Amino acid sequence: MKAIFKIALGIIAAIGGFLDIGDLVFDTQAGALFRYDLLWAVVLGTIGIAVYAEMTGRVATVSGRPVFDVIRMRLGFGMGLVALVASTIVNLLTVAAELGGIAIVLELLFDAPYSMFVFAAAIALIAIVALLPFGGIERFFGYGGLALFVVVATAFHQEPNWGDVAAGFVPSLSSSSLYLYFVVGVFAAALMPYEVHFYSSGAIEEGWTEQNLKENRLNAIVGYGIGGVLSVALVVVSGYLFHPLGVEPNDLGTVALPMQGAFGETGLLLALGGMLFCVGGAAIDSSFAASYNLAQFLGWEWGRYQGPRKAPRFTASWLVFLLLGIAIAESGINPVEITEYSVVFSVVALPLTYLPVLLIAGDRSFMSEHANGPFATVLGWLYFAIIVVLAVAAIPLLLATNAGGG
Amino acid sequence: MSGDKRFRTGAIALLLSLLLLAASGCGDLSKDELNRGVESLSALAAQGQLVASGVARDATKSTYARVMAKTLGGEAEHEAEKLADATPEAGTEEERDAAVAVAGEIAGLFSELQTFPGDEHHGSLVQKHLEEAQEKAEAITARLNGEKS
Amino acid sequence: MTGSGDIYVVHRLLDEQICDSEGKRVGRVDDIELRGDPPRITALLVGEGLYPRRLPRHLARLARRVSGPERWGGNALRIPWEEVDELAATVKLRKKAEDLGLGMGDDPKRWIVRRLPWN
Numbered sequence: 306m307k308a309i310f311k312i313a314l315g316i317i318a319a320i321g322g323f324l325d326i327g328d329l330v331f332d333t334q335a336g337a338l339f340r341y342d343l344l345w346a347v348v349l350g351t352i353g354i355a356v357y358a359e360m361t362g363r364v365a366t367v368s369g370r371p372v373f374d375v376i377r378m379r380l381g382f383g384m385g386l387v388a389l390v391a392s393t394i395v396n397l398l399t400v401a402a403e404l405g406g407i408a409i410v411l412e413l414l415f416d417a418p419y420s421m422f423v424f425a426a427a428i429a430l431i432a433i434v435a436l437l438p439f440g441g442i443e444r445f446f447g448y449g450g451l452a453l454f455v456v457v458a459t460a461f462h463q464e465p466n467w468g469d470v471a472a473g474f475v476p477s478l479s480s481s482s483l484y485l486y487f488v489v490g491v492f493a494a495a496l497m498p499y500e501v502h503f504y505s506s507g508a509i510e511e512g513w514t515e516q517n518l519k520e521n522r523l524n525a526i527v528g529y530g531i532g533g534v535l536s537v538a539l540v541v542v543s544g545y546l547f548h549p550l551g552v553e554p555n556d557l558g559t560v561a562l563p564m565q566g567a568f569g570e571t572g573l574l575l576a577l578g579g580m581l582f583c584v585g586g587a588a589i590d591s592s593f594a595a596s597y598n599l600a601q602f603l604g605w606e607w608g609r610y611q612g613p614r615k616a617p618r619f620t621a622s623w624l625v626f627l628l629l630g631i632a633i634a635e636s637g638i639n640p641v642e643i644t645e646y647s648v649v650f651s652v653v654a655l656p657l658t659y660l661p662v663l664l665i666a667g668d669r670s671f672m673s674e675h676a677n678g679p680f681a682t683v684l685g686w687l688y689f690a691i692i693v694v695l696a697v698a699a700i701p702l703l704l705a706t707n708a709g710g711g
Numbered sequence: 712m713s714g715d716k717r718f719r720t721g722a723i724a725l726l727l728s729l730l731l732l733a734a735s736g737c738g739d740l741s742k743d744e745l746n747r748g749v750e751s752l753s754a755l756a757a758q759g760q761l762v763a764s765g766v767a768r769d770a771t772k773s774t775y776a777r778v779m780a781k782t783l784g785g786e787a788e789h790e791a792e793k794l795a796d797a798t799p800e801a802g803t804e805e806e807r808d809a810a811v812a813v814a815g816e817i818a819g820l821f822s823e824l825q826t827f828p829g830d831e832h833h834g835s836l837v838q839k840h841l842e843e844a845q846e847k848a849e850a851i852t853a854r855l856n857g858e859k860s
Numbered sequence: 861m862t863g864s865g866d867i868y869v870v871h872r873l874l875d876e877q878i879c880d881s882e883g884k885r886v887g888r889v890d891d892i893e894l895r896g897d898p899p900r901i902t903a904l905l906v907g908e909g910l911y912p913r914r915l916p917r918h919l920a921r922l923a924r925r926v927s928g929p930e931r932w933g934g935n936a937l938r939i940p941w942e943e944v945d946e947l948a949a950t951v952k953l954r955k956k957a958e959d960l961g962l963g964m965g966d967d968p969k970r971w972i973v974r975r976l977p978w979n
Contacts, residue, residue: 369949377875377888382914385875416774550757551750555786558779562761569770577775604877604888604906606966613978615884617966621976 312520316528318447323532324539325587326406326557327399327494327648329580330641332536333554334709335487336543341465341473344540346488348474350495351533353688357496357659359525360666360677360685361505366513366521368671371506372662373601379661389602391654396499396595398647400630403588405640409557410581414574423634427627430588439510439609442589449582455575456538459567463545470541486702486709489695490645493652495536496692499594500587502658506597510610518675542567557641592630596623645708653696656689663689740797740807742855748794749810749851755787756817756845763824763841766834773829780828784821790814806851813847820844870894870901877950878906878939878962886962889951890914893938901941904951906962909935937961 335343365371370378373392377385408422437445479485508521542563547554554560560580564572593609600607600619613620634640663685667677677685740748762779765771791814799807820837827833876889890910893903909930912923930936939953939960946952957963964970 374877381875382890382911383916383919386915413775413778414772416777546761547758550761551754552758552761553751553754554758556779556782558775558782559758561775562758565765565771565775566761569765569768570772573765573771573775601877604885606885606963613976614968615966617968617976617978620978 312523314444315520315524316531317451318444319524319528320532320535321447321450321453322443322583322586322590323529324450324453324535324583325399325494325497325500325591326402326584326640326644327497328536329406329539329557329560329584330554330644331487331490331494331648332539333543333547333560335491336540336545337547337552337554339484339487340544340548341470341541342477342484343487343491344470344473344537345476346491347495347536347540348533349476349691350492351529351536353492353496353691354501355525355529356681356684356688357498357662358501358504358529359522360681361501361662362508362513362521362525363518363675364662364666364672365505365508366517367515367673367675368665369509370665370671371509371597371601372502372658373598375665376658376661377602379664380657384657385602388654388657389598391650392498392502392598392658393595395647395651395654396591396598397626397629397633398643398650399497399499399591400588400595400626401633402640402643402647403584403591404627404630405634405643406557406584407581407588408634409640410577410584413558413561414577414581420635423631426585426588427631430585430592431624431627434589434609439507443507443586446582446586446589450579450586452575452579453535453583455564455568455572455579456535456542459564459572460538460541460545462567463542463563465541465545473540473544482702482705483709485698486706489652489699489702490648490709491540492691492695493648493655493699495533496655497591497648497651498655498658499591499651502594502598503590506593506601506607510608515675555639555641588630592623592626595626596620642708645703649699649703649708652692652699655692656696659689659692738796738798740794740799740803742800742803744797745794745799745803745807745810746852746855748790749806749813749848749855751790752787752810752814752817753845753848753852755783755790756841756848759783759817759821759824759841760838760845763834763838766824766828767831767838768834769831776834777825777828780821780824784818784825787814787818787821791818803855806855809847809851813844813851816844816847817841873901873904873947873951876947878904878953879950880953880957880960880962881945881955882957884957884963885950886953886957887937887965903941904939904944905936906939907934907936933961 332347361372364375373389376388380388404423404426407426408419411422411426412419433442433445508517513521539560543554546552546563546566552559557580561573561576564576596619597607599622600616605618606616607619608616611619633643665671666685667682669676759780762771762776762783766776791811794807794814795811820840823833824837870892874889874892878886878889880886887906889904890907891905891913892901893905894900895902908927911927912920915923927935932938939962943953943955943960944951945954953960
């Protein structure tokens with residue numbers, strides 16, 4: 306009974322931690338521009354991260370290898386280094402965007418300068434990491450992120466034409482490059498690799514064994530699945546309110562407007578509070594992912610549980626990544642713009658970090674009886690194909706649409 | 712020696728004419744770009760009405776309204792400058808000037824909202840005026856597209 | 861044929877994580893020393909000084925500038941094959957890191973690590 310309770314708590318934390326600034330921005334913009342037409346892409350991306358996370362979690366648990374161990378082993382030093390550099394750049398941009406996002410939400414709540422909040426946010430994150438145990442960090446941010454269920458409540462409150470909403474789940478393509486850009490963006494925002502890299506290292510930090518494989522599957526499928534509902538809700542509330550008015554959501558604060566409209570100040574505070582927690586959690590996850598990847602690739606000692614004395618280079622690199630993130634966030638570039646680039650570049654780098662994991666997950670010599678069965682194999686390769694197509698299309702679409710500016 | 716000199720003068724002349732060409736080129740505002748700009752203004756006004764209505768109904772947090780008004784107002788001002796600095800396509804000068812005026816109006820309304828983010832009376836006034844500004848922007852769009860055909 | 865069997869072992873062994881007898885992570889197998897005919901693995905090689913060997917020519921030159929020349933005992937370390945205890949998800953060694961001169965990167969006594977605020 307206690308075990309079920311513990312697993313349930315883990316799933317709940319995964320739900321709350323599902324969104325980050327990339328989802329907030331791309332889902333809201335997708336709704337405003339295309340109403341419900343991109344819901345299918347949200348679902349596609351959500352299933353994608355569930356597949357990727359389950360596989361990576363299983364590989365880490367059974368073979369003891371986190372993602373960048375798999376990458377260095379399978380791709381070798383040269384190609385692995387390419388994957389590391391690409392991954393680090395994307396993670397850095399993500400850390401900066403999330404830090405900026407925290408600062409914007411704090412500015413909206415307390416009306417003090419953004420630049421001050423960037424520093425405050427970084428200091429708060431360091432304190433939280435230093436004081437809370439690893440599992441506690443995930444739960445802290447995950448539970449706070451649950452406040453975003455006010456978005457789901459808003460969707461029901463708005464009473465959209467549910468037939469129209471349902472139609473949005475049917476995949477449709479358009480020759481509009483802006484539409485295609487958002488297909489890539491919405492999918493990529495759901496399937497951010499740092500989340501999965503963090504998850505796989507977390508499995509090893511927590512000392513998962515084969516007993517935890519079921520928990521791994523539930524976290525990935527139920528946790529991320531329900532988290533996807535939040536993404537869907539964001540598109541719906543934005544589509545309902547912004548699309549008919551022609552509103553262009555270029556600012557993070559705009560994301561919370563529908564909740565203000567539906568439930569007044571309470572709705573607004575729940576939305577902003579939820580945004581704060583999910584972006585905060587994402588800042589931790591992405592900065593840790595950057596350090597995990599570097600340390601694992603080079604063979605350093607790593608792990609939050611090791612502490613700064615046993616894993617000094619790992620810890621120092623984490624602080625350096627935070628510092629660089631602060632620098633970028635303070636540089637005056639709008640975090641929403643940084644997000645556009647971090648999301649698009651992440652899908653370009655995705656094939657390199659996805660393929661080695663897929664190959665090992667299907668390899669019996671590493672996974673014994675836990676290797677990919679026929680269903681997982683088909684799903685895994687299908688998603689690899691989708692990811693490659695999107696990776697190739699991403700940068701041309703970014704340029705053609707001027708980063709979604711039209 | 713003289714060959715060198717002639718080469719240098721020729722190069723300078725070429726450079727200058729290229730610069731002139733570039734300067735005149737990037738100052739141009741095509742009808743499409745003007746249309747886009749007016750659409751952005753309309754979108755800003757629409758979003759502003761949502762923020763202002765929250766203030767009017769006392770259904771929002773004043774810090775949120777103030778920061779949103781500041782951000783959106785900044786975007787309206789930026790749009791105004793962009794439109795004012797550029798040279799409009801022939802035949803669209805009137806529309807361009809009208810757009811700059813509307814942009815300034817919108818920026819001014821956001822400024823007011825920024826100053827009185829908790830005041831319901833101001834909130835409802837700003838909401839109404841933003842609606843009028845949006846209508847003006849849409850009228851400009853109609854004129855631009857009417858002239859197109 | 862023994863030849864391809866050896867190559868497979870080298871292929872699987874390369875880039876593996878190395879842990880000492882206490883489970884401390886002390887680097888990866890950056891290169892492998894083969895001696896004799898037929899070739900036998902005589903040592904594992906670890907260190908940044910070995911990275912340029914693993915890169916294509918033009919990158920290798922840049923990497924050499926960054927990591928400096930191979931300094932055995934410094935940025936390049938040799939672990940005799942006899943020190944390897946077990947090959948599992950990581951390469952497990954018989955001795956502790958200090959006894960083999962490994963794990964200096966995370967050692968509190970090295971200057972950069974000493975300068976870190978919490979040491």
